[in-house]
Amino acid sequence: MPELPEVETIRKDLEGAIVGAIITDIWTDTPKMLSPSFKSVKAESVGKKIVAVKRRAKVLMIDLEGGKCLLIHLKLSGRILLRKPLTKEDIYTHIKIILKLKDGSPLEFRFCDLRKFGYVKLANDEELKKVREGLGPEPLDDLTLEYFQKTLAKSGKPVKTLLMDQEKFSGIGNIYANEAFFAAKVLPMRPAKSLSAEESEKLFNGVSKVIKEGLDNRGTTAKDDFYLDAFGRAGNNESNLKVYQKNGTDCLVCKGKIQRVNLGGRGTFFCPNCQH
DNA sequence: CGATTCGCCTGAGAGC
DNA sequence: TGCTCTCAGGCGAATC
Structure with a gap:
């Protein structure tokens, strides 16, 4: 699923391809994915130039000339695909929203989403500020070891x-969380405050390591996962996964069996031998 | 106020 | 074979 490395990979693809383009039309067959409404998104976007493509946590931000911004969340199964109009290659892949773009030649920005959990939300400065402030610091950016340890201790x-709580820390989803705990040799079900300073530092370093690997490899396309970059290419990080969806297989380090439990409603994978 | 549960949605896989 | 049932999953909303 799209987490920080996947969304950042898409952001970079988009930045190189659509900044400067003008939105000429918007189509959807699922108006409930747009807010405050399809009508208002269309009214505020058509005719506007895209001036920047940013990201905060797992949210893509498409800045339009005039100050408004489109916030895009891919949730579980969303994809952004840039295609030439009339190409049929995505016709069976759940296209829900199309931004038609003109930048010399026409281009389609297709938002595909099997589960329809994703959204496109029109935001003004005030709403944008609220979104930014509601999210915690980001790994590899403003997240410090001191804040990390303090937050866990509380x-x-x-x-x-806690690690996946976007208000405390942002951008970390289920894949990278599981991998970070394996890297740190810490059990994910431990109460946060029970980690020693040494353990929380290992976890902090584990998060940095797996997020960086994810970014360097243009994201993870796991089994049952819909992630593709903006040009339709899978990520290259799957070979780095040590525990995610590996339940029942041998641990690569100790030859124990990887286990799966449910934690807070989410699949949680770990090696009971390596992680304590 | 914090903690838990629900709802959104679909296809894969299991069960019969 | 083919139908029905269950489940995963980010996160906001409702409820306990």
Whole structure:
């Protein structure tokens, strides 16, 4: 699923391809994916030039001339695909929203989403500020070890649940959370405050390591995963996964069996031998 | 106020 | 074979 490395990969693809383009029309067959409404998104976007493509946590931000912004969340199964109009290659892949673009030659920005959990939301400065402030610091950016350790020490929640709480830390989803705990040799179900300073530092470093690997490899396309970059290419990070969806297989380090449990409603994978 | 549960949605896989 | 049932999953909303 699209987490920080996947969304950032898409952002870079888009930045190189659509900044300067003008939105000439918007189509959808699922108006509920647009807010405040399809009508208002269309009215505020058509005719506007795209001036920047940014990202905060897992949210893509398409800045339009005039100050408004389109916030895009891919949730579980969303994809952004840039295609020439009339190409049929995506016709069976759940196209839900199309932004038609003109930048010398025409281009389609297709938002595909099997589960329809994703959204396109028109935001003004005030709403944008609210979104930015509601999200925690980002790994590899403004997340510090001091804040990380302090935040863990304050909570009795399972530490993995806390790590995926976007208000506390942002951009970390289920794949990278599981991998970070394996890298740190820490069990994800431990109460956050039970981690020693040494363990939380290992976890902090584990998060940085797996997020960086994900970015360097243009994201993870796992089994049952819909992630593709903006040009339709799969990510290259799957070979780095050590535990995610590996339940029942041998641990690569100790030859124990990887286990799966449910934690906060989410699949949680770990090696009971390597992680403590 | 914090913690838990629900709902959104679909296809894959299981069960019969 | 083919139908029905269950489940995953980010995250906002409702409820306990």
